[in-house]
Amino acid sequence: MLLSRLRFPVEHIGYGIRAAIWLPGCPVFCRGCLARKAWVFDESTRCGVEAILGWLRELPAAQVDGVTICGDEPTDQPAALRALLDGITVWRAGLTRPADILLYSGRSTAALGERLPWLAASVDALVTEHAVTDTASDLALRGSARRRVVVSSALGLNRYGAPEFETALRSCDNCARPMPSAGTTGRTVGTGRSR
Numbered sequence: 510m511l512l513s514r515l516r517f518p519v520e521h522i523g524y525g526i527r528a529a530i531w532l533p534g535c536p537v538f539c540r541g542c543l544a545r546k547a548w549v550f551d552e553s554t555r556c557g558v559e560a561i562l563g564w565l566r567e568l569p570a571a572q573v574d575g576v577t578i579c580g581d582e583p584t585d586q587p588a589a590l591r592a593l594l595d596g597i598t599v600w601r602a603g604l605t606r607p608a609d610i611l612l613y614s615g616r617s618t619a620a621l622g623e624r625l626p627w628l629a630a631s632v633d634a635l636v637t638e639h640a641v642t643d644t645a646s647d648l649a650l651r652g653s654a655r656r657r658v659v660v661s662s663a664l665g666l667n668r669y670g671a672p673e674f675e676t677a678l679r680s681c682d683n684c685a686r687p688m689p690s691a692g693t694t695g696r697t698v699g700t701g702r703s704r
Contacts, residue, residue, distance in 0.1 A: 510589035511554045512561065513580050517568050523611040524668040525574025528565060530593075532580040558589055562596040570604050575633075575668075579613035587625055594631040609633040609664050618659055633665030634658060 513531035520526060533554055565576070576597055583590055594610065601608040610632040614621060618637045621628055629635065638656045660666045 510556060510558050510561070510586055510593065511552070512556050513554060515561065515564050518572065519577065522579065522613075523575050523577045524609060526572050527575050527577050527611075528568055528573055529577045529579065530561060532578065532583045532586060532590075558592045558596060561593060562600060565597065565600050571606070573604070573608050574606075575609035575611060576601075577611045577613070582615055583612060584614050584616060584621060584625055584628070591625075591627065591631070594628075598631070607664055609662075609668055611636070611665075611669070615639050618657060629659070629661040633662040634660045634669045 511533050513533040515531075516529045518526045519529040522529060578590075578593070597610055601610075611634045612628070612632045613636045616624070616637060618635070621635065621637060636656055636658055658669050660669050
């Protein structure tokens, strides 16, 4: 799997305190994207899915409210993404508190359903559609009025189903990408470098 970076704690892209996994590479090319440098599928960032899961297991489980998978276009690594989501599901089953999985994609909900029919059942919520800067809004989770939040579990509905949830989140830019919090660990697993 290609990996851009891992961060914990992150408080800007989802409910509560989160572990964030950024995956590089994108052929969607959203107008106004703030991560254009990561559009390239850079083979030098390849690492094993197990290394990412090992990083998750090292986090203080009592402080993790969920995992956010974002970056450029995570769904362009479908086999690795599915292995990662399966591993996260096993990991969170052993936690004493609920932890949701939130995934960002620039693709439409319909396209994701066709390309990856298993995806909706593997996450609690999806943020879909292009992030377009001319439809920027104060909706922190989406960052753009054009984007949709699709919930697919009871936990996702509880955390992301209420419209007022987004107005309570802090956002650092139009693509709802986080600004790392103080104390964030920026280690990139398996690539031998930090980003």
